[in-house]
Amino acid sequence: MDKIAVVILNWNGIKLLEQFLPSVIQFSQGATIYVADNASTDDSIRFVQNNFPAIKIIKNSGNHGFAKGYNDALKDVNAEIYALVNSDIEVTENWLKPILKNFDIENKTAIIQPKILDFKNKEYFEYAGAAGGFIDKYGYPFCRGRIFDTIEKDNGQYDDNCEIFWASGACFFIRKRVYDELGGFDESFFAHQEEIDLCWRALNAGHTIKYNSDSVVYHVGGATLQQGNPKKTYLNFRNSLLMMVKNLPKKGLFFIIFFRMILDGIAGIRFLTQGKIKHTLAILHAHFSFYSLSMIYLKKRGNFQIQKYYTIKSVVFIYYIKKLVFFKEIFNRNQNIKN
Known part of the structure; x- marks a missing residue:
């Protein structure tokens, strides 16, 4: 069994693969890299075969979205740790080492997210995940570094290793045994919030989810469905x-x-x-x-369902009525986040 497998889900993403696969290959020494293809109709598979023959290719039977796409693909991946990585992610040097160290020394930690910054504006956090996610009482997700449409500049304010509620599917590390225990992603979701659901189920099962700022990636975001779609x-x-x-x-x-x-x-x-x-x-x-x-x-x-699943009662109220738009402002009012 491999220690870690980097699995990139692709659908008609040849241009993204051309742009971002080289960084994954360059900085993922020791990992087995897979491209899981959701029945693309472009030349994605041929491009990978011709230019990166060491990459393993998994061909899914159709475009089953994020959830079933990964569930189907991971049946053919045998590794202790899955690194599920969007095709529009640029990784950085040594991005895997701090994650693997986390897993090695923390047996209860089941899922980890790195720091996710904006590929187009690298001084800022990226919308999908930023520095780790939480939800309010009514299920609205938000992140350290991003609340609704307010994106924070990365000034080192979240350079830590802390527990979070959910990790972004843009770059999502999970132990294989936990993924199998939970039955993977909920396939009826197709795409969006399936990673939050999986994280919530992991927490209900007694596992821990972490954010590690020592691992940094850059995400384009919205490459499949734009925010305004x-x-x-x-x-x-x-x-x-x-x-x-x-x-x-x-x-x-x-x-x-x-x-x-x-x-x-x-x-x-x-x-x-x-x-x-x-x-x-x-x-x-x-x-x-x-x-x-x-x-x-x-x-x-x-x-079993954990009782204290939320950080704040209503992020909608705090953001739109109280006009608190940065996570640190909310944190100062709610000292119940585990660090």
Whole structure:
């Protein structure tokens, strides 16, 4: 069994592979590198075979999205640690060493995220993950270094090694045994928030999730679905509700989901006032889809749910009403984050 496998999920991403594979190969000594292809129709596979013959290729049967794409691919990967890396990630020298050290000395640590900076503006954190993720009581995700659309400059304020609630799927390290124990990603999510769901299930199972700033990567972000894409809005809102049904503690479950849906409605009205009608319709579509799936997801609940899953009660209230837009401001008001 390999110590670590770097697995890059690809779909019609030949240009991204051309740009970013060289850094992965250069700085991933000792790792076995895979490209897991979701039935691309471009020349991605031929390009990798011709230019990087040492890379192992896994051919999935179709474009099954992030969740099933990785679940299918990882059946063919035998390594102690999986490094799941987006095709639009540039890695840096020694990016694997601090992660592997973490896993070696911390048996309870199951998932780790590196520092994720913006490839296009390397002094700033990147939207998808930044310096580690958390959620509020109503399931809204946010990060150290990014709350909603406010992105912080990296001034070393998060140069630490701390526990977090969720790690970004853009660059996601997980022990194979934990991935198998949890059954991998929830395939019905297709894409978006499946990594938060997996992390929540890991926490419910007694595992620990960490952020390690000694490992640094740069992420383009939005290479598959741009932030303004209504499909992304649909998937984020639907999957967030499904994730909550599966993982929230039983006490207050229905009230929290009901209140979250009210907040979603307010978000839909806000989109409407901005002229973003497609996004309002995407939220409505997400809610109707949630109604049809909610009973199925109630049956997916595990035997145990952690009670203290959230850092703050409402990041929406703090951000939009209190006008606190930086994580450190919130942290100073809420001293219940584990460091």
